[in-house]
Amino acid sequence: MDPTRLITTTEAIDPVFMFIFGACLVLLLGITTAMIYFVVRYHRSRAPQPTSTSDGNLWLEIVWTAFPTLLVMAMFWYGWAGYLKLRDIPKGAMEVTATARMWTWSFSYANGRTSPKLYVPVGMPVKVKLVSQDVIHGFFLPAFRVKRDVVPGMDNFAWFVADKAGTYDLFCSQYCGTNHSAMISTVEALPEAEFAAWLGGGAGGGTAAAGLDGKKLAQEKGCLGCHSLDGSPGVGPSFKGIMGRSEVVLTKGVERSITVDKEYLRRSILEPQADVVKGFQPIMPAFGDLKKEELEALVEFLGVQK
Amino acid sequence: MIPAQHPQTSFWNDTGKTGIASWIFSTDHKRIGLLYFYSTFGFFLVGVLLGLLLRLELMAPGRTIMGAATYNAVFTVHGVTMIFLFILPGLPGGFGNLIMPIQVGARDVAFPRLNLLSWWLYIIGAAIVLVSLFTGGGPPDTGWTFYVPFSARTGTNVTLAVFGVFIIGFSAILTGLNFITTIHRLRAVGMTWGRLPLFTWSLYATAWVQVLATPILAITLALIMAERTLGTGLFDPTRGGDPIMFQHLFWIYSHPAVYIMILPAMGVVSDIIPVFSRKPIFGYKMIAFSSLAIAAAGSLVWGHHMYTSGMSDTAVLVFSFLTFIVAIPSAIKVFNWVSTLYKGSISLEAPMLFALSFILLFSIGGLSGLILGAAATDVHVHDTHFVVGHFHYVMFGGTGFAFFAAMHYWLPKFYGRRYAEKPAIVAWALMFTGFNILYFTMQVLGMQGMPRRYYDYLPEFATLNLVSTIGSWILAVGLVIMLVNLFRGLWWGAPFTGNPWGGASLEWSIPTPPPTENFLEEPVVTHGPYEFASLKNDGTV
Incomplete structure (x- = not known):
């Protein structure tokens, strides 16, 4: 892999998911198997009387305190490291301001162009400044594992990079009233040249042009x-x-x-x-x-x- | 009101008052326990109906049975009802009152009249919440979290509903005080701390959280009322306020509150598993200690609800670390429960099936909680259906199933009659199956990115939502069978006497149903709650 290539947010987060899910699956299978085996093996029909009166074992307690401690500390640290990547904006990121209000999104670009959809160039990291005009909203891009609340009076941001052209869902994740679930938009990732043409605002391409509809x-x-x-x-x-x-x-x-x-x-x-x-x-x-x-x-x- | 012919000394007969007054003005912990049980369980059924309506609406994209505004009110009322009117008071108020004084060997709680006042505060608060649904701007539509600035702006009847919850908070504080005092001061001769049943231990840990955390809820709710009626602007950024401060205040209470909900459930399971395994609980001290550890550490993790809110990265670091610390005592409990089964003599009767499924469902809920505790992964699943699934695994699969276990285990003791075993097992199997279909799909939906509190969704989420709704029907059928069987049994079923399951804690040593003063003569405790070898051949202690 090209070492200078930008790690996407998805690539930063998914290994953490794999690690925690993997560990959880092993633990759950272990607990379930032990439970089912004990219940079958020591069912009263097979074991009319208990064959042990043991009420504890210090070494077992130490082992199953120490082992989960190490495991969850690993999860904690791995999770923290992944989170930092979400917070660390790559150099040269393009800035877009997302303005949320009940119940629409509006994205504005440095050149004054605004759009109800978030157009981005492929391969270019985008820093999204999050502005709310009323209540708390949530800026959520499932495909990029990115989410940040849009809080009135607060300078929140998120960043992501689309490495393939395409359309990706954009949801409001923080409940904001009646039409919360309709407060959705999309990320439109365009090849660089197409994006530049769009940003230039060709005729009929949006509200920056004269002759408003x-x-x-x-x-x-x-x-x-x-x-x-x-x-x-x-x-x-x-x-x-x-x-x-x-x-x-x-x-x-x-x-x-x-x-x-x-x-x-x-x-x-x-x-x-x-x-x-x-x-x-x-x-x-x-x-x-x-x-x-x-x-x-x-x-x-x-x-x-x- | 008397379900069977009970001896004159039974708490069903022996009362100075008659009719309804003998219940709603009774200071007997058993009568108050049943009052709590029936009132909280009634609200549970209301919450279930609302939950089924939510699933029905989400069965297909677009409008199915109700509009967006109605849906938002229904999920709010579902949450408020389930949390504040059922789970929080349900186990401590209901089974805590019924069982704990007997388990410590006392005639009643330390402050019987205060106990009655707690129930009255609860029922008055609940009535105010009910009134708020049908007056003013209609039922609140804020979600049970009441986040500002939305909750300060919406025209629905938030102020009155919040006031109702405010009153209920005092009920919880008084119950906590009462239980702490009872456990400290009223233990029978020989009932050392090391001989307390683990259900009582869990109530003790819970009571401290109730006393210490609930006042913060009261303050937070009072501030919402002030924000709405006086326009204080405390949380309004245009006037120098801070909406994030509200979230801190809310979760400083509401996260410990989930431990108020789960700790007594862990206690129920810790009491049931040894009895149906005929083997002492494994690691008694570790289970008792881990209850206290969960109560203490659980009070410091509220910020994990706010990783995406915009609070500082340092805060994310600290809260994520502390959250993982809480996972350790929970894991210790699970390992000890499973080890108790080893080399036992296991009987899979209804209480045991519910208790064992608690372990499994709580484990799934707890493990999915690790995904939410890790900062990187939480960002993706926060505020999605993953959280909804996680929460229901812990609260319904956990506390709910433990509540059902407690109903099958302890209610016959108080009625002197029992349910039929086979329908109880059929009901359990249906509920367990339906539950997993209902909530596991939600976790998958959340991973796919479907946000929570969504009235409508994109077509890509349609199939799993349909599956989830079908799960809710299976669960509902199981629930109806369970209720019919259980209550028909309690009122008209076969007699339940003595100690059929072979429990060794004090509640199994007294007559069935218990006499008004619990013990015919003052008990002297000579053995621990799980020393089954001390049982005589006829099962008496």
């Missing part, structure tokens, strides 16, 4: 996770026919009636807790990081949902 934006920002387009009930009020609708809202705990207009929509996106529609929970995260044109595109899009 409101529907796509609503999808990417996760709006549609809670607000339906067809009037079906969700975690938040449906977008169907929202413009001009009369709603009863709670403003600082006081009920009042309003008619939905553009101003109300803008405010509800930037400061969702200001006016909460009656009957819904005040759980929507604020989208203060939207660009002005993104905000306008969304409001435009909402205005035409009949």
